[in-house]
Amino acid sequence: MNQPLLSASLSLADGSRRLSQSSPSPHTYLDNRVTNPQTNQRRTRSQGARERLTTKEHLARLAVGLHDVELADKLQRCHSRVSVLTCGRHVAQIIPNFTCEFRLCPDCSRRRSRKLQNKYLPMMSAFLLHRRVTAVHLVLTQTHRPESRKQSAKRIKDSFTRLQRRVFWQKHFKGGTWSLEFTKDKKGLHHTHLHIIGFRREFFDIELLRGEWLAATGDSHVLHLKPILDIATGLQEVVKYVSKPLDVRRFGAEDLKEFLGLKNMRMFGTFGEFRDFCKGFEPSDNEGISDLESLSRNLVEGCACPMCENPLFEVRLSGKDLPRFYERIEASPTASPPRKVGTSWN
Numbered sequence: 028m029n030q031p032l033l034s035a036s037l038s039l040a041d042g043s044r045r046l047s048q049s050s051p052s053p054h055t056y057l058d059n060r061v062t063n064p065q066t067n068q069r070r071t072r073s074q075g076a077r078e079r080l081t082t083k084e085h086l087a088r089l090a091v092g093l094h095d096v097e098l099a100d101k102l103q104r105c106h107s108r109v110s111v112l113t114c115g116r117h118v119a120q121i122i123p124n125f126t127c128e129f130r131l132c133p134d135c136s137r138r139r140s141r142k143l144q145n146k147y148l149p150m151m152s153a154f155l156l157h158r159r160v161t162a163v164h165l166v167l168t169q170t171h172r173p174e175s176r177k178q179s180a181k182r183i184k185d186s187f188t189r190l191q192r193r194v195f196w197q198k199h200f201k202g203g204t205w206s207l208e209f210t211k212d213k214k215g216l217h218h219t220h221l222h223i224i225g226f227r228r229e230f231f232d233i234e235l236l237r238g239e240w241l242a243a244t245g246d247s248h249v250l251h252l253k254p255i256l257d258i259a260t261g262l263q264e265v266v267k268y269v270s271k272p273l274d275v276r277r278f279g280a281e282d283l284k285e286f287l288g289l290k291n292m293r294m295f296g297t298f299g300e301f302r303d304f305c306k307g308f309e310p311s312d313n314e315g316i317s318d319l320e321s322l323s324r325n326l327v328e329g330c331a332c333p334m335c336e337n338p339l340f341e342v343r344l345s346g347k348d349l350p351r352f353y354e355r356i357e358a359s360p361t362a363s364p365p366r367k368v369g370t371s372w373n
């Protein structure tokens with residue numbers, strides 16, 4: 028049974044600093060989502076809420092078309108009623124009546140992405156602090172072949188396993204996280220990328236890494252690497268691809284059918300020394316990291332708004348009315364920008 032999550036509204040700042048941009052890649056077949064990180068940062072909350080509604084309605088229609096009545100019903104019930112804790116200027120918390128937990132559901136994906144961030148950010152920060160490494164965002168790509176999404180994912184993961192066994196990789200990296208991103212081109216070919224947060228021991232010539240990736244894949248040397256200056260932002264960037272592995276709004280029935288066949292495929296994982304570090308990790312108070320969820324977990328009506336300290340009150344809404352609710356808040360003359368603490372309230 029699904030329990031409503033109390034901290035459904037807490038998110039890392041959408042508008043926070045992005046990964047530093049490196050010079051444009053000469054490899055033009057890296058698609059735009061890779062070289063230009065997704066640019067939905069400027070969306071307002073009402074636009075975001077409206078897009079999520081549209082996406083869910085689209086998915087539910089596709090599910091009906093596939094005679095998957097159970098999925099369609101779950102999608103329609105997910106966030107169909109919400110309880111909003113607000114001061115009138117900020118939204119401190121949204122509690123949904125029901126969560127469908129479907130991997131492509133935009134509301135449930137957001138929550139999952141926040142959970143991943145809350146789980147891994149303290150570990151990544153501690154690892155950086157204690158292991159004398161720097162973090163990089165590495166995107167690995169492969170050549171396009173006529174194959175299923177599942178085959179494409181397996182091929183790139185197998186190549187990455189081979190890369191990790193190579194001496195060069197072991198000399199320069201102390202592990203990290205990986206996540207899968209899928210896109211599809213107009214010809215229907217799958218473009219599968221691996222987004223790695225790698226903990227680099229020392230600087231190296233990128234051309235050497237290209238050669239290593241070519242050796243691991245047999246036919247692709249295309250990769251993209253940039254330093255991560257702020258680990259919270261870097262993690263947020265990578266987790267985006269996990270929570271939104273593809274553009275669901277462009278999905279047809281066949282795409283949904285294929286995706287349903289991937290049910291148990293892992294989309295995110297840790298590797299190397301970082302993986303072992305995570306297993307033994309116990310957060311301590313002096314790591315200097317605040318647990319974002321705990322900031323909002325215990326809020327109830329009458330508590331002070333974490334943004335402006337005015338009292339919070341509860342509003343019950345149909346999920347369909349949430350975009351309009353956000354619009355009213357955005358139009359409020361007293362609405363103030365989120366406090367700069369690395370988090371924002373939505």
Ligand SMILES: [Zn+2]
Nearest residue numbers: 105127132135
């Ligand atoms: Zn859902």
Ligand SMILES: [Zn+2]
Nearest residue numbers: 114117332335
């Ligand atoms: Zn407030």
